[in-house]
Amino acid sequence: MGIEQKLGNMGVVTHRLEDLVNWGRTNAMWPMLFGLACCAIEMMDMQASTHDGSRFGMELMRPSPRQADLMIVAGRVSRKMAPVLRRLYDQMPDPKWVIAMGDCASCGGVFNNYAIVQGVDEIVPVDVYVAGCPPRPEALIDGIMTLHEKIRGEKLTDWQ
Amino acid sequence: MDRNELVKDKVAAAFPSAILDVVDFRGTRTLIINQKQIKQVARFLRDDADLRYNFISDICADDLLPELTKGDVEERFAVNYHFLSMSHKHRLRLRVPVEDPDNGPETLTELWPVAEWLEMEVWDLLGIRFKGNDDLRRLFLPEDWQGHPLRKDYPLGYESVQFSFNFEAIDAKKPYAQD
Numbered sequence: 191m192g193i194e195q196k197l198g199n200m201g202v203v204t205h206r207l208e209d210l211v212n213w214g215r216t217n218a219m220w221p222m223l224f225g226l227a228c229c230a231i232e233m234m235d236m237q238a239s240t241h242d243g244s245r246f247g248m249e250l251m252r253p254s255p256r257q258a259d260l261m262i263v264a265g266r267v268s269r270k271m272a273p274v275l276r277r278l279y280d281q282m283p284d285p286k287w288v289i290a291m292g293d294c295a296s297c298g299g300v301f302n303n304y305a306i307v308q309g310v311d312e313i314v315p316v317d318v319y320v321a322g323c324p325p326r327p328e329a330l331i332d333g334i335m336t337l338h339e340k341i342r343g344e345k346l347t348d349w350q
Numbered sequence: 351m352d353r354n355e356l357v358k359d360k361v362a363a364a365f366p367s368a369i370l371d372v373v374d375f376r377g378t379r380t381l382i383i384n385q386k387q388i389k390q391v392a393r394f395l396r397d398d399a400d401l402r403y404n405f406i407s408d409i410c411a412d413d414l415l416p417e418l419t420k421g422d423v424e425e426r427f428a429v430n431y432h433f434l435s436m437s438h439k440h441r442l443r444l445r446v447p448v449e450d451p452d453n454g455p456e457t458l459t460e461l462w463p464v465a466e467w468l469e470m471e472v473w474d475l476l477g478i479r480f481k482g483n484d485d486l487r488r489l490f491l492p493e494d495w496q497g498h499p500l501r502k503d504y505p506l507g508y509e510s511v512q513f514s515f516n517f518e519a520i521d522a523k524k525p526y527a528q529d
Contacts, residue, residue: 269492269495270490270492276527298509302508302509302511303507303508304499304504304505304506304507304508305491308509309524311526311527312525312526312527313527314527315526315528315529
C-alpha cells in the first residue's frame with residue numbers, strides 16, 4: 191500500500207514521527223542514581239544480572255543529572271535533602287520523568303513525622319508511583335513498563 | 351572490691367558534694383552529679399590512675415516534662431555522659447539534672463575534643479546550651495530550622511492518616527510541586 195509499493199525494495203520504511211520519537215525515548219532511558227535508602231538496594235538489584243535492567247534499554251545509570259532522563263527516587267527524602275533533590279531535578283534536561291519508588295517516596299511510608307517529606311510529589315512532579323517497602327525488582331520493572339506505556343501514548347502536542 | 355564501688359568511693363572522697371544519688375541497673379552504675387561540678391568530676395575520672403575513664407562514648411540528654419508535671423523530678427532536663435575505661439573495661443554513666451536549658455553544664459571539649467560535636471547534637475535536638483562551647487549549630491537538621499524536635503512540647507509533625515472521608519481535605523492542603 192501507498193509509498194512502499196512505489197519504492198519497491200529500496201529499504202525505506204514509513205512511520206509516524208510520534209511513534210518513532212516515543213520509541214526512541216523509551217528504549218534508551220538512562221536512570222539517574224538517586225538511591226537514598228533501602229529502596230536503593232532493590233534498585234541495584236533491578237539493574238544487576240538477575241533482573242537485568244539493561245534489556246529495557248537502561249544499560250547505564252548515570253549519577254550526573256545532565257546525562258540522565260529518568261529519576262528514580264528510591265528511598266526516604268528528609269527535609270534537609272529536599273532542596274538538593276529539587277536542584278538535581280532542575281538540572282536534568284528535558285524530556286525527563288520521575289518514578290517515586292517505594293512507600294517513603296510515594297507518601298512518606300512508615301515515617302509520618304516532622305523530618306521526612308510526606309511523599310516526594312511535594313517536591314518534584316511524579317509520573318509513576320511504585321508501592322512496596324521495598325518494592326521487589328519485578329515491581330520496579332512493572333513501574334518502568336507502565337512509564338514506557340505512558341510515554342508511548344504521548345502525542346506531538348505534549349512535547350515541551 | 352568491685353569497680354562500681356571503687357569509682358563511687360573515689361569520687362565521693364574527692365568531691366564530697368558532687369554525688370546527688372547512685373542508681374544501679376543490671377550491673378551498670380549511674381552517678382547523679384551536680385551540674386556545677388561535672389567538668390571537675392569528668393577530669394578526675396579521666397586522669398586518676400585507678401579509674402582511667404579515657405573514652406567518652408556518648409553525651410545525650412532527656413526531656414523529663416511529663417515527670418516534671420507529675421512532680422517526680424525537680425529539673426526538666428537531664429544530660430547523660432557515658433564513659434568507658436578501656437584499660438579496665440568498665441563503663442560508667444554520669445547523669446546531670448539541668449533546670450534551665452540555656453544555662454547547661456560546662457563543656458567537656460577541653461578534656462575530649464569530640465565532646466564539642468556530641469554537645470552540638472544535644473543542642474540541635476534538645477536545645478541545651480553548654481557553657482564554653484561556642485560552636486553550637488545545626489548538625490542533623492537544616493540550618494534554618496526553628497525549634498528543637500526532641501523536646502516533649504514539640505509537635506509530632508505528622509500528616510493525618512488518609513481515608514476516603516478526609517482525602518479531599520488532605521489533598522487541598524498538600525503542597526504539590528509545580529513543574
